[in-house]
Amino acid sequence: MTKDERSAQEHWDDRYRENERIWSGEPNVALVREVSGLSPGSALDLGCGEGGDAVWLADRGWRVTATDISGVALERAAAHAAGRGVADRIDWQRHDLGESFPEGTFDLVSAHFLHSTVDLPRERILRRAATAVAPGGTLLIVGHAGWPRGHEPEDHPEVHFPTPAEVIASLELAEGAWEVRTAEEYERTRVLPNGEELHHKDNTLRLERLSR
Template identity: 45%
Template sequence: MDSTRRGSDAGAAGDQGAVDEDAELFWERLYRGRRTGGARVNPLLAETAAPLRPGAALDLGCGAGGDALWLARRGWHVTAVDISTTAVERVREHARDLGVADRVVTEQHDLARSFPAGRFDLVSAHYFHTPFALPRGHVLRTAARALRPGGLLLIVDHGSTAPWSWNQDPDIHYPTPDEIAAELDLDPAHWSVLRADMPRRRATGPAGESATVIDNVLLVQATAG
């Protein structure tokens, strides 16, 4: 697990300007206060992408960039998106350091307001959670529509609260894969569900602590033609 990553963005309800500003400041403070040079790939992304032929990938809520850089080093052309300017600047710097700057494009987006242009063979939305209002279903449906025929949308949500999580609310409900699929409400004539499960794994936090966590996984493929 990329232990410095946290999912993405913000802002859809109430006083929109204040919500958006608070969201961006929240994530800016988080990334400015963290050292992110050793970001690791999320294991479910590696498991899903390893057998694929490299193409165009979109990393939503790229955070520290572990997934985007891993993909780029394996030949993918990656668009890495985050609400935090600090996050995308650091991913750009790390891409240069690793010699893959020609395969990584970074963009700052509040996904409640804008979405990167393009068509993709793989879209990754890992831990797409936030303490701010976000029209998640709309964003993820937009991601599904951005797939090329045969392309994959990988959604990995928290299914449990790790000791190092920013959200320690004991009453939080993490959506199950079935609930995520229902929220997306994708036409089965154009998208098919390849995976919907809740695996457990041992994860390592930013300070080296470890815990067993649950991931809620939904893998959707755009049908050819």
């Protein structure tokens, strides 16, 4: 384990220890919107956090592999899954995705908000995510298009939030092998567990890997 890897893991473990709960426990809105019409199969949830998306998928019949860099987050996610009665449908795995990646291919690979103020090779991770999509499967990438309004930090000017077009270009996909199903940018309001409202501009990219 490298020093950089340790610091990234410690960063996220400390982040989750700041509060008993960081996220709402509910699935991301874009996941529900884009996946509800798909037939359940195997799913990979990258950066699963406290497990809201993975539990929602498992509750609807998906077999889920869910990974995060934070052991603290994974413990909370596993407890959430057990409380919902879907623990047997989710394989929780701890990965620093810049160093290791879950094995296999999946009918759905979902990556929500893979942004970090510590080192994160996001483009390389997402290219690896694309190779993990089975023929006929779906790649769902949801990200922020900028900092929340009124919360722009002064100490991280290097953080770049790519557009859907920039994400597609960075994936380096084989020509004719994929079809874009959704590529959009939109405004949304997120309510934190403490009641604070954050106003985001986000984007969603959903790609289908063609069977032919």
